[in-house]
Amino acid sequence: MFRRTTLAFGLVVALTAQAFAWGPPSAAPNLLNPQVRAPAGSAGLAPINDNFMADGYPAAGGRCSEWGHRVPCTQHVSVVRASTGYTAASDGTLVSFAANTLRQGGFNGALIEEARTNIVLWNRDLTNVAWTPSNVTVVKDQTGADGVANSASSLAATAGNGTVLQAITLASSARFQSAYVKRITGTGTIEMTMDNGTTWTGITVTAAYTQLSIPTQTLANPTVGFRIVTSGDAVAVDFVQNENGAFKTSPIAVTTVAVARAADNVILINKALSIFLKANGSAIISYPGGIGVAAASAVAFLA
Numbered sequence: 001m002f003r004r005t006t007l008a009f010g011l012v013v014a015l016t017a018q019a020f021a022w023g024p025p026s027a028a029p030n031l032l033n034p035q036v037r038a039p040a041g042s043a044g045l046a047p048i049n050d051n052f053m054a055d056g057y058p059a060a061g062g063r064c065s066e067w068g069h070r071v072p073c074t075q076h077v078s079v080v081r082a083s084t085g086y087t088a089a090s091d092g093t094l095v096s097f098a099a100n101t102l103r104q105g106g107f108n109g110a111l112i113e114e115a116r117t118n119i120v121l122w123n124r125d126l127t128n129v130a131w132t133p134s135n136v137t138v139v140k141d142q143t144g145a146d147g148v149a150n151s152a153s154s155l156a157a158t159a160g161n162g163t164v165l166q167a168i169t170l171a172s173s174a175r176f177q178s179a180y181v182k183r184i185t186g187t188g189t190i191e192m193t194m195d196n197g198t199t200w201t202g203i204t205v206t207a208a209y210t211q212l213s214i215p216t217q218t219l220a221n222p223t224v225g226f227r228i229v230t231s232g233d234a235v236a237v238d239f240v241q242n243e244n245g246a247f248k249t250s251p252i253a254v255t256t257v258a259v260a261r262a263a264d265n266v267i268l269i270n271k272a273l274s275i276f277l278k279a280n281g282s283a284i285i286s287y288p289g290g291i292g293v294a295a296a297s298a299v300a301f302l303a
Contacts, residue, residue, distance in 0.1 A: 077102060077110075078269050082262040086146070086250045087111040092208065094146040094180075094239075094251065102266065103250075111250060115263040116243045118252035119168055120224055123179075123240040125255075126153040126164055135162035136228060142236040145180040145209040145251070152238035154184060157228035165196065165225035168242065172220035178213035178248040179226075180238040181205050188230025194242060196223035205235055216246040 079102045086094045087103040097103045103111040122128035126138045137156045144151035155164055177194040183205045191200040192214045201214040224242050228235065239251035252261045 076268065076270060078267040080265040080267075083260065085111070085113070085261055085264070086252075094144075096146065099262075103264070110266070112264040112266050113249050113261070114245075115260060116245060116249050116252065117258055117260040118241045118243050118254050119170060119222075119258040120166060120240045120242050121168075121254055121256065121258070123252075123254045124152055124238055126155065126237060126240070131164055131166050131225070133162070133164045135159035135231075136164050138164060142184075142238070145238045152180075152236055154234055154236050155226060155228060156184075156234035157231050160231045161227055161229055162231070163197070163225060163227045165193075165223055166240075167196070167221070167223045169221055172218060173244055174216060174218045174246050175222055175242055176213065176216045176245050176248055177222075177224055177242050178211055178251075179240040180209045180251065181212050181226075182209045182236045183207055184234040184236055186230055186233030188228070188233045190233070190235055191227040191229065192225070193227070194222045194224045195219055197227070200227055209236070209238065211239075211248060211251070213248050 079100055081099055081101070083099055085097050085103050087097065089095050121130040124144060125140050126133075127140050131138070133155075135158050137158055138153055139156075140153050141150055142152040142154050143149050155162075175194060177192060179192065181190065181203065183190075189202050190205045191202050192212070193200050194214065194217060199214075199217075203212040203214070204210075205212070222242055224240065226235075226237065239253065241248070241251055243249065243252070250261070252259050
């Protein structure tokens with residue numbers, strides 16, 4: 001049997017529990033498709049896929065599994081995060097979680113991240129004076145990546161190589177640039193920069209919001225933004241992010257000043273903690289790609 005959660009940077013951790021006296025497995029364990037247990041402990045609740053962090057969205061705090069049944073995740077973990085934070089539902093829509101709440105999403109489990117600060121001001125409203133458009137019409141008229149109407153911005157090129165840029169004063173540091181972008185019209189190249197156009201990097205834009213990024217750079221005073229190569233093309237942009245670090249993390253909404261998202265401090269309690277206190281057991285760590293993780297799959301076995 002496996003228990004699974006998502007740790008920092010998109011890692012997926014599965015814990016083998018066959019040595020923990022939870023009863024014989026109903027089928028051979030499979031990391032990507034954990035077994036279903038027979039009813040055993042929570043009367044009246046249907047058995048479910050026995051993932052450690054299973055079936056979380058949309059309940060605040062998530063839903064975990066215990067003996068194959070849904071129970072509140074607060075019975076398994078204690079969470080400290082001194083800020084709100086986003087994660088994605090199963091349809092990809094971003095969901096905001098309150099401080100000190102497990103960010104239980106619709107994909108691989110709970111999102112646990114280090115602290116980061118986004119320095120891009122008005123990162124959802126590119127009509128603000130913090131941004132400088134050139135040959136681009138900017139309107140805050142788009143449904144955002146969080147499903148909220150008129151919370152994101154449309155950028156429509158009125159001439160070739162139209163740009164929208166924001167200059168930021170900052171000491172030299174390693175930076176990572178990302179944004180949620182989707183195409184409205186056209187098929188031409190869309191590019192992103194964080195060095196005022198010294199380097200323009202093409203991004204692959206589709207009809208759905210995707211958190212797109214460009215390679216990390218170490219620099220001072222970044223100027224971030226977009227270039228639309230073909231006149232008449234238009235894109236929707238949301239959650240523009242320039243953060244400290246060398247890989248992207250979940251979006252941080254910003255208006256007038258830079259905003260920090262606190263680190264997630266997740267502590268196992270009760271039966272979840274007892275897994276790690278057993279004299280015998282093992283863990284399988286699988287990281288098939290994701291936030292901060294290379295695309296190639298790898299599995300580590302820990303005794």
